[in-house]
Amino acid sequence: MQSSAGTIGLRSSDSLTAASMLTCKVVAAEATIDLRHRVLRPHQERDDCYYPGDSDPQAIHLAAFANTSIVAVCTAYPEILADQDFLAPFRLRGMAVAPTHQKNGVGRLILNDLEARIWSSGGDFLWFNARTSAHGFYQKLGYEVTGDAFEIEPIGMHYVMFKRLVLSAGDQIQPSLLA
Numbered sequence: 001m002q003s004s005a006g007t008i009g010l011r012s013s014d015s016l017t018a019a020s021m022l023t024c025k026v027v028a029a030e031a032t033i034d035l036r037h038r039v040l041r042p043h044q045e046r047d048d049c050y051y052p053g054d055s056d057p058q059a060i061h062l063a064a065f066a067n068t069s070i071v072a073v074c075t076a077y078p079e080i081l082a083d084q085d086f087l088a089p090f091r092l093r094g095m096a097v098a099p100t101h102q103k104n105g106v107g108r109l110i111l112n113d114l115e116a117r118i119w120s121s122g123g124d125f126l127w128f129n130a131r132t133s134a135h136g137f138y139q140k141l142g143y144e145v146t147g148d149a150f151e152i153e154p155i156g157m158h159y160v161m162f163k164r165l166v167l168s169a170g171d172q173i174q175p176s177l178l179a
């Protein structure tokens, strides 16, 4: 399924209406930091919101824009997950939707777009530490939990979640989005 924003995998018509007003674009890592800070780590310093892989040449930083405002961000960069033998694994970091835009299909939109870009650049696997409060979101997008929940101080309980990346037959990506 394809929206005017050129994303794949949208299913809810309500979500499609809200999310199709947005445009996903590749941005510099710096553009993601404010929303990471505001949504994910408000009790930490802004400087704590940079990740070691942010400057990896293969890192993909995505932002969803409502006009000129960034309302969602996410990042992925190559990193292996122990005991997995995928050739080109990526790790998801900094998945954040502005509170004003949550539960409107925006998280689905930007993560589907990120998956397509990873797959298109040769990645075959995406994993991450998911907050237990958000793991239902990832399950809806086809991610699986592996192992038990564990604590990451000072944030809280997490699961490792993962998905093998494949595009299904009906999915299409606008070439312009992959430039």
Ligand SMILES: CC(C)(COP(=O)(O)OP(=O)(O)OC[C@H]1O[C@@H](n2cnc3c(N)ncnc32)[C@H](O)[C@@H]1OP(=O)(O)O)[C@@H](O)C(=O)NCCC(=O)NCCS
Pocket (backbone or CB within 6 Å): 012, 015, 039, 040, 095, 096, 097, 098, 101, 102, 103, 104, 105, 106, 107, 108, 109, 129, 130, 131, 133, 134, 135, 136, 137, 138, 140
């Ligand atoms: C978690 C988050 C990224 C999800 O993005 P979102 O835009 O709110 O989610 P969407 O509207 O695209 O939801 C897609 C589906 O997941 C469901 N969903 C969304 N958040 C959920 C949650 N926390 N738990 C369970 N299900 C959730 C939605 O109801 C929707 O279901 P549907 O397809 O049946 O309608 C976003 O709410 C957020 O940034 N939360 C705060 C920060 C956070 O926890 N980030 C993740 C860190 S691991």
